[in-house]
Amino acid sequence: MGKNVLLAQSGGPTAVINSSIAGAFDAAAESADIDEIYSATAGIQGVLSENFINLSKLPSEKIKMLRYTPSAGLKSCRHILPSDDEDIEYKKIFDILEAHNIGYLFYNGGNDSMDTANKLNKYAIKHGFDIKVNGIPKTIDNDLFGTDHCPGFGSAAKYLNVTLQEAAYDTYSYLDSKTVIIMETMGRNAGWLAGAASLAEYKGRQIADFIYLPESAFDLDKFLSSISNALDRQTMVFAVVSEGIKNKDGLPLFTSNKNPQDKFGHHQLGGLSSFLAGEVKKHIIKRVKTVNPDIAQRCAAHMMSGVDYEEAYKAGYMSVKFALDGVSGVMSAFERVSNDPYEIKIVPQPLELAANTEKLIPQEWISSSGDNVTESLKDYVRPLIMGQVDIPFKNGLPDYFAF
Amino acid sequence: MGKNVLLAQSGGPTAVINSSIAGAFDAAAESADIDEIYSATAGIQGVLSENFINLSKLPSEKIKMLRYTPSAGLKSCRHILPSDDEDIEYKKIFDILEAHNIGYLFYNGGNDSMDTANKLNKYAIKHGFDIKVNGIPKTIDNDLFGTDHCPGFGSAAKYLNVTLQEAAYDTYSYLDSKTVIIMETMGRNAGWLAGAASLAEYKGRQIADFIYLPESAFDLDKFLSSISNALDRQTMVFAVVSEGIKNKDGLPLFTSNKNPQDKFGHHQLGGLSSFLAGEVKKHIIKRVKTVNPDIAQRCAAHMMSGVDYEEAYKAGYMSVKFALDGVSGVMSAFERVSNDPYEIKIVPQPLELAANTEKLIPQEWISSSGDNVTESLKDYVRPLIMGQVDIPFKNGLPDYFAF
Numbered sequence: 001m002g003k004n005v006l007l008a009q010s011g012g013p014t015a016v017i018n019s020s021i022a023g024a025f026d027a028a029a030e031s032a033d034i035d036e037i038y039s040a041t042a043g044i045q046g047v048l049s050e051n052f053i054n055l056s057k058l059p060s061e062k063i064k065m066l067r068y069t070p071s072a073g074l075k076s077c078r079h080i081l082p083s084d085d086e087d088i089e090y091k092k093i094f095d096i097l098e099a100h101n102i103g104y105l106f107y108n109g110g111n112d113s114m115d116t117a118n119k120l121n122k123y124a125i126k127h128g129f130d131i132k133v134n135g136i137p138k139t140i141d142n143d144l145f146g147t148d149h150c151p152g153f154g155s156a157a158k159y160l161n162v163t164l165q166e167a168a169y170d171t172y173s174y175l176d177s178k179t180v181i182i183m184e185t186m187g188r189n190a191g192w193l194a195g196a197a198s199l200a201e202y203k204g205r206q207i208a209d210f211i212y213l214p215e216s217a218f219d220l221d222k223f224l225s226s227i228s229n230a231l232d233r234q235t236m237v238f239a240v241v242s243e244g245i246k247n248k249d250g251l252p253l254f255t256s257n258k259n260p261q262d263k264f265g266h267h268q269l270g271g272l273s274s275f276l277a278g279e280v281k282k283h284i285i286k287r288v289k290t291v292n293p294d295i296a297q298r299c300a301a302h303m304m305s306g307v308d309y310e311e312a313y314k315a316g317y318m319s320v321k322f323a324l325d326g327v328s329g330v331m332s333a334f335e336r337v338s339n340d341p342y343e344i345k346i347v348p349q350p351l352e353l354a355a356n357t358e359k360l361i362p363q364e365w366i367s368s369s370g371d372n373v374t375e376s377l378k379d380y381v382r383p384l385i386m387g388q389v390d391i392p393f394k395n396g397l398p399d400y401f402a403f
Numbered sequence: 404m405g406k407n408v409l410l411a412q413s414g415g416p417t418a419v420i421n422s423s424i425a426g427a428f429d430a431a432a433e434s435a436d437i438d439e440i441y442s443a444t445a446g447i448q449g450v451l452s453e454n455f456i457n458l459s460k461l462p463s464e465k466i467k468m469l470r471y472t473p474s475a476g477l478k479s480c481r482h483i484l485p486s487d488d489e490d491i492e493y494k495k496i497f498d499i500l501e502a503h504n505i506g507y508l509f510y511n512g513g514n515d516s517m518d519t520a521n522k523l524n525k526y527a528i529k530h531g532f533d534i535k536v537n538g539i540p541k542t543i544d545n546d547l548f549g550t551d552h553c554p555g556f557g558s559a560a561k562y563l564n565v566t567l568q569e570a571a572y573d574t575y576s577y578l579d580s581k582t583v584i585i586m587e588t589m590g591r592n593a594g595w596l597a598g599a600a601s602l603a604e605y606k607g608r609q610i611a612d613f614i615y616l617p618e619s620a621f622d623l624d625k626f627l628s629s630i631s632n633a634l635d636r637q638t639m640v641f642a643v644v645s646e647g648i649k650n651k652d653g654l655p656l657f658t659s660n661k662n663p664q665d666k667f668g669h670h671q672l673g674g675l676s677s678f679l680a681g682e683v684k685k686h687i688i689k690r691v692k693t694v695n696p697d698i699a700q701r702c703a704a705h706m707m708s709g710v711d712y713e714e715a716y717k718a719g720y721m722s723v724k725f726a727l728d729g730v731s732g733v734m735s736a737f738e739r740v741s742n743d744p745y746e747i748k749i750v751p752q753p754l755e756l757a758a759n760t761e762k763l764i765p766q767e768w769i770s771s772s773g774d775n776v777t778e779s780l781k782d783y784v785r786p787l788i789m790g791q792v793d794i795p796f797k798n799g800l801p802d803y804f805a806f
Contacts, residue, residue, distance in 0.1 A: 013576040042578045070569050072576040161800055162705050166473050169803060170702035173416040173475035175445045199798070203805050274677065292695050299573035302565050303705060305799065385799035395602070396708065396788035397564055400572060402606050 003103020003130075004036045005320070007055070010043030010078065010116065011109035011139070013071035014152030015159075015301040016312035020136045021074060022067035023316030024106050025055060031324055038100065041403075043077035043109070044116055047093055052100065053403060065401035067313070068391045070301035073401065080112060081119045090123045097131060104132050104323050108316070110139035110150075111354055114331055118351035121329040132323040135331030135351050136316050140298045142192035143360070146353035147333035148344065151315050152298070154308030154384035157196035159300040160185055160293060161385060164240070165200040167291050168207045171236050180227055180237045180280050183208075183291040184273035186298065187242040188252075190360050191215050193297070194242035195373045196381045207238050208372070214244035215361050216370035218253060220279065226371060228284050243272055302398055306387020311344070318346040342383035406506020406533075407439040408723070410458070413446030413481065413519065414512035414542070416474035417555030418562075418704040419715035423539045424477060425470035426719030427509050428458060434727055441503065444806075446480035446512070447519055450496055455503065456806065468804035470716070471794045473704035476804065483515060484522045493526045500534060507535050507726050511719070513542035513553075514757055517734055521754035524732040535726040538734035538754050539719050543701045545595035546763070549756035550736035551747065554718050555701070557711030557787035560599035562703040563588055563696060564788060567643070568603040570694050571610045574639050583630055583640045583683050586611075586694040587676035589701065590645040591655075593763050594618050596700070597645035598776045599784045610641050611775070617647035618764050619773035621656060623682065629774060631687050646675055705801055709790020714747065721749040745786035 005028045007021055021039070028034045037055045040046035053074075055063065066073045082089055097105065107117040114135045121133035137144050142153035164183055171179055185193040191213030200207045209230055212218055223239075230237040246252050253272060273290040280288045293300075315332040322330055330348035337343040365377040392399045408431045410424055424442070431437045440458045443449030456477075458466065469476045485492055500508065510520040517538045524536035540547050545556035567586055574582055588596040594616030603610045612633050615621055626642075633640040649655050656675060676693040683691045696703075718735040725733055733751035740746040768780040795802045 013573055045578075069572065071572040075578050076576045077578075158799060163699055163703075165800055165803070166702040166704060167698055169472065169474040169805070170416055170698045172805065173479045175448075175478050175480075200800060271677075274674075289698060291697060291699065293699075294694060295570055295573045295692060296566055296694065296696075299569040300566075301569060382798065387799070388796060393791060395785065396561060396790070397568055397603060400568070402572070402575065 002033045002035045004038060004101045005034050005104045005106070006038045006040055006047070006097065006100070006102045007074065007106050007108070008040040008043045008046060009072040009074045009108045010076050010113045012298060013076060014138050014140050014298050015070045015155040015304050016151055016309050017071070017108060017138045018066050018069050018073040019309050019312040020108050020138060020151060020316035022063055023313035024136060024320045025063055027317040027320035029056070033324060034104070039074045042075040043079060044081065044093070045077040045079050046075070047096055048089070050096055062401055065399065068301055068389060069400040069402070070299040073403070078112070081116050085119065085123055085126070093120070094123065094127070094129055098129070102131060104320070106134055106136055106316070106319050108136040108138060110137070110141070111144055111357060114144070114351050115355035117331070118329065118355045121351060132328035134319045134323050134328060135354070136319045137331050137333070137354060138312065140193065141187055141190055143190035143358045144354045145357045145359045146331070146349040148336040149334055149384055151308060151312035153192060154305035155300070155303070156193055156297045157381055158305040158385035159297050159303045160193060160197045161200040162303055163291060163293050164197050164207055164238070165202070168200065168202045168238065171289070172202060176235060177287060178231055178235055178285055180231070180239070180285060180288045181291060182273045182276050182288065183238070183240045184271060185240060185242055185293070187214065188244040189214050189358050191242045191244070192361060194240050195361055195365070195377050197240045198373045198378050199381060199385065208240045209237050210239040210371045211373055212239065212241040212245050212371060213361060213366060214242050214246055215363070216366055217248040218245040219248065223276070224279060224283050227280055231285065241272060241276060245272070301400070302391065304389045305385045306389050307384055309389045314346055322348045339379060339383065405436045405438045407441060407504045408437050408507045408509070409441050409443055409450070409500065409503070409505045410477065410509050410511070411443040411446045411449060412475040412477045412511045413479050413516045415701060416479060417541050417543050417701050418473045418558040418707050419554055419712050420474070420511060420541045421469050421472050421476040422712050422715040423511050423541060423554060423719035425466055426716035427539060427723050428466055430720040430723035432459070436727060437507070442477045445478040447482050447484065447496070448480040449478070450499055451492070453499055465804055468802065471704055471792060472803040472805070473702040476806070481515070484519050488522065488526055488529070496523070497526065497530070497532055501532070505534060507723070509537055509539055509722050511539040511541060513540070513544070514547055514760060517547070517754050518758035521732065521758045524754060535731035537722045537726050537731060538757070539722045540734050540736070540757060541715065543596065544590055544593055546593035546761045547757045548760045548762050549734070549752040551739040552737055552787055554711060554715035556595060557708035558706070559596055559700045560784055561708040561788035562700050562706045563596060563600045564603040565706055566694060566696050567600050567610055567641070568605070571603065571605045571641065574692070575605060579638060580690055581634055581638055581688055583634070583642070583688060583691045584694060585676045585679050585691065586641070586643045587674060588643060588645055588696070590617065591647040592617050592761050594645045594647070595764060597643050598764055598780050600643045601776045601781050602784060602788065611643045612640050613642040613774045614776055615642065615644040615648050615774060616764060616769060617645050617649055618766070619769055620651040621648040622651065626679070627682060627686050630683055634688065644675060644679060648675070704803070705794065707792045708788045709792050710787055712792045717749055725751045742782060742786065
């Protein structure tokens with residue numbers, strides 16, 4: 001009799017996170033060594049509460065639908081395992097895993113989730129449990145170490161570029177109304193998403209005149225004078241700002257994207273883009289628009305990157321393959337073999353590498369002025385937004401699946 | 404020798420406004436009575452400044468690209484013609500039209516634009532100019548009289564529903580975190596766009612628990628108690644609000660969507676949704692998300708409604724056909740012949756009907772509680788969001804066209 005598989009997700013969802021689950025499911029279903037394929041509902045919390053679903057009993061049609069459904073189909077949590085590896089929580093988890101004859105656990109998430117998988121793997125080894133634990137990375141933030149890029153990033157990057165491009169066409173509908181457009185992207189510490197928005201073009205020219213990243217100190221006065229100078233030269237000025245931009249002391253401009261009290265002491269109900277728009281209105285020009293894709297950038301499965309969708313699937317698939325080959329304590333990482341033509345291979349990387357670390361944009365990919373990105377960053381991102389996914393629609397809307 | 408055609412656009416752009424121009428172009432190109440097809444750049448302003456482009460000289464490939472490109476491809480303006488029909492501006496316009504041998508003028512826009520077309524048509528008749536002037540309607544607000552619905556509305560409605568649906572999947576990633584989600588839609592006086600967002604479903608159930616329309620008096624205390632009561636029953640509560648909601652005295656909650664001073668006297672940098680989110684945070688629960696599609700709802704050609712795209716084309720096509728049949732002073736209006744199966748016919752309606760009027764949601768399509776819509780409204784909107792448009796991509800992004 002074979003062992004059973006358990007799949008779980010945690011952390012912030014993405015457009016392709018379920019594609020990874022579909023990949024892991026398919027690899028497990030192909031294996032004669034595996035009996036049942038379970039999911040735990042809401043990550044490690046679902047393990048602790050024994051909230052399992054037997055995916056093997058699901059009509060195969062549902063797994064196909066789950067694959068293109070955005071956001072954590074297995075439900076997510078933000079539970080962090082105790083740092084004390086003798087904490088009673090671990091024993092409880094492994095008792096439950098044993099009771100369900102789980103031989104393989106695959107944990108799909110960002111750096112906190114890789115930390116969870118890492119802790120579980122170490123505990124299994126230390127206490128002699130015959131359970132392989134591997135990670136399947138995902139994060140729109142693209143900030144995991146040990147991998148060229150992360151599943152979820154390409155789709156978010158594509159959506160942001162499409163949104164910026166369409167906003168530019170909208171703005172250029174008017175010939176001579178000087179306008180400032182500020183698009184805010186996610187990314188608390190790493191500016192990959194803001195930087196990625198450098199790809200959108202209008203008439204062959206990069207739309208984003210300025211890109212403000214958490215990796216470069218943000219100076220409000222310099223921001224205002226840059227906008228003002230640009231308005232002397234051109235009619236429309238586009239700025240992309242990462243929600244995580246920081247001042248020269250490394251303090252975020254906002255303690256939280258939606259914090260009612262900004263660092264300047266103003267009462268602030270909107271987010272960063274609203275604040276910056278208010279400053280531009282006060283000091284430069286009244287005609288300012290904000291574009292705030294907010295959660296849409298991480299869940300817009302209707303505009304997934306085909307490359308991202310396929311790679312996310314393969315990351316899940318390979319995570320299971322590594323485990324079946326006896327490898328545990330790794331995540332599926334991408335190694336870029338070639339950029340043009342684009343080619344990657346998927347390699348096992350120790351979970352230790354990704355757990356709780358953050359990969360920032362290298363300084364040489366940021367323009368010397370600190371307010372834009374270089375061609376190298378664009379070359380890096382470009383292959384990741386390629387291809388579209390033709391998802392099924394029903395009654396005019398995407399036909400997604402929910403348990 | 405035949406006459407020439409002049410095409411122009413004005414008002415706020417939509418995702419399908421250029422599809423109407425492509426339809427008008429094709430109908431004109433098919434006619435032996437027509438020589439050249441010009442466009443005026445930036446509406447009536449482009450006429451006044453003789454800023455014309457000869458579209459007949461453009462490679463036909465470009466018209467095909469223009470068709471699926473969002474936002475006013477011919478550029479837009481917000482110029483209103485003088486109410487004094489002997490104003491010198493009219494003489495100037497008709498001198499220019501005569502100089503270019505324009506026999507047909509097609510004006511593509513919302514109610515202000517239909518007013519412009521109407522004034523020009525009356526002037527032509529009064530002064531004996533052999534120029535036919537027809538309107539091609541468009542407005543995401545869907546508030547034109549004399550037509551069942553307006554080109555542009557279906558695509559905006561589809562985009563809003565897709566965005567709400569994906570936001571719901573994102574929100575439901577977490578099992579037990581009570582959350583309030585507020586999505587703001589456009590619509591200053593008519594609530595069609597907010598009402599349309601009633602179609603999005605999660606697990607077969609309407610996502611929007613509450614829909615606040617300009618047609619129903621908005622009461623902040625009632626809003627807060629509705630949200631609070633709903634949170635007692637369920638984990639996630641979704642509210643859709645039209646930017647134009649008004650209090651019982653008919654005063655808008657915000658004088659402008661982005662007005663820094665709200666009606667409550669608070670300093671306000673964000674929009675309406677930020678303000679309402681702030682009130683919910685203050686009085687009910689901290690976990691509130693806003694979804695603000697903003698200009699994306701009117702320019703997201705990547706998520707056009709197939710029905711809207713085709714109907715916009717036909718509206719342009721028929722506007723020219725009517726003129727070639729000798730009919731002037733009309734706009735192409737939709738008459739719904741049947742709802743299931745959906746079928747419309749395109750009929751000429753006097754411009755007078757649409758000019759400067761606003762069609763609101765009928766009271767019987769608003770729930771008696773005033774905070775949602777009825778099945779009748781959903782039945783009305785549903786056919787308009789059907790079908791997708793497979794637009795070409797280049798380097799992973801939509802391959803749009805700009806002059």
